[in-house]
Amino acid sequence: MKALTANRLSDGEVVFWKDGTWVERLSEAQVFSDEAGAGEAEASARTQRTVVIDPYLIDLVDSAGFWAPVSYRERIRALGPTNHELHGKQAEGGGAVEALRQAHGAARSSGRVNLIRRK
Template sequence: MKALTANRLTDGEVVFWKDGRWVERFADAQLWAVDDPAAVEAEALGKGQGTTVVDVYLIDLVESEGLWAPLSYRERIRALGPTNHPHHGKQAEGGAVVEALQHASGAARSTGRVNLIKRK
């Protein structure tokens, strides 16, 4: 599975794509199968929003506690918020998705991020 992520330009907030718009919570993100061409189309649409977001790319997901979570540690941190204290950021909200993010494992880089780095 994959999800689309970026950073909002107005405040730097990590955002995720859902049905043609950006949402702040990973739990609300739209998910695609690895080979779904709609994911590539959404990525292209997101990249066309240069005055709204920056660094648009697809992230790889892994199943964790029956839910989906980013495969890479970096993307899990981005989805949870700052790591300085568990009562700060999105992780402070708690819930099943936050628990799944906190317990997910895998350290591979998301292929979308690797491609983004290669293009710079």
């Protein structure tokens, strides 16, 4: 399973794709089970350069009945700032936030591996 994420240009907020628009919560994001649908959404999102920057797909795993990113980095992005539990999206609490906190996975999502340049 995959989701599409980016950063909104106007304020830098982490956003997620949902049926042609951008939402701020991973729990509201559209989840793709097939590569074709995910690729189509990513291509469509890349045409909205004035709205977001660098949209890319992330891998998801099931965590307590919610979807959570495999990558630790992406879980941090989905929770907002992690300097304190009362800051960012994590301050809202709820099942989706707890699922993100308890999720386990790889250090890196396969969606970003192709962006890393090795010397």
